Amino acid sequence: xxxxxxxxxxxxxxxxxxxxxxxxxxxxxxxxxxxxxxxxxxxxxxxxxxxxxxxxxxxxxxxxxxxxxxxxxxxxxxxxxxxxxxxxxxxxxxxxxxxxxxxxxxxxxxxxxxxxxxxxxxxxxxxxxxxxxxxx
Numbered sequence: 729x730x731x732x733x734x735x736x737x738x739x740x741x742x743x744x745x746x747x748x749x750x751x752x753x754x755x756x757x758x759x760x761x762x763x764x765x766x767x768x769x770x771x772x773x774x775x776x777x778x779x780x781x782x783x784x785x786x787x788x789x790x791x792x793x794x795x796x797x798x799x800x801x802x803x804x805x806x807x808x809x810x811x812x813x814x815x816x817x818x819x820x821x822x823x824x825x826x827x828x829x830x831x832x833x834x835x836x837x838x839x840x841x842x843x844x845x846x847x848x849x850x851x852x853x854x855x856x857x858x859x860x861x862x863x864x
Contacts, residue, residue, distance in 0.1 A: 743801065752802025753816055758793040765793070767816070770802065775820070783825025784812025 751769040759766050764776040765785070779793060780786045785807065792809040799806065805814045814824070 747801065750817070751820070753798045753805065754802065756796040756798055756805055758790065758796065760790050760794075765796070765805075767805070767819070777819060777824065781824045782812075782814060782819075784810055784814070788812075 747770075751771045751773065753767050754770050755768040757766055758764075758779075759776065762776070763779050765779060765782065766774060766776040768774045779788065785793060788807075788810055793807065795808055797806040797808060798804070803816045805816065805819075806812070818824075
């Protein structure tokens with residue numbers, strides 16, 4: 729596929745329209761006491777996310793999280809020491825990694841959840857001798 733100058737100009741115009749109508753990152757830093765990434769947006773809002781929720785950042789040392797680069801468009805965040813990248817529009821929508829990563833994180837949180845129904849089921853199971861052994 730050959731791109732013409734007109735194709736490039738149209739793509740640049742679409743990018744400029746997007747940047748003027750949607751928020752993009754203007755600053756980002758690691759808030760060590762709260763263990764969160766804080767991102768300032770072009771519309772004046774600021775949001776933060778727990779490091780442990782973000783693919784590529786979970787389990788990283790504070791010194792590796794402190795250096796954050798913002799892409800020229802403001803739509804990407806990059807941690808050079810970790811070779812990790814996050815896409816801002818996805819973060820804003822609550823997507824902190826690829827599908828497999830998100831399923832694992834959500835599964836861990838769901839598995840730790842307690843509710844009256846889950847507690848009652850665990851008690852009933854315990855009265856019957858607990859979880860049956862796998863036949864093997």
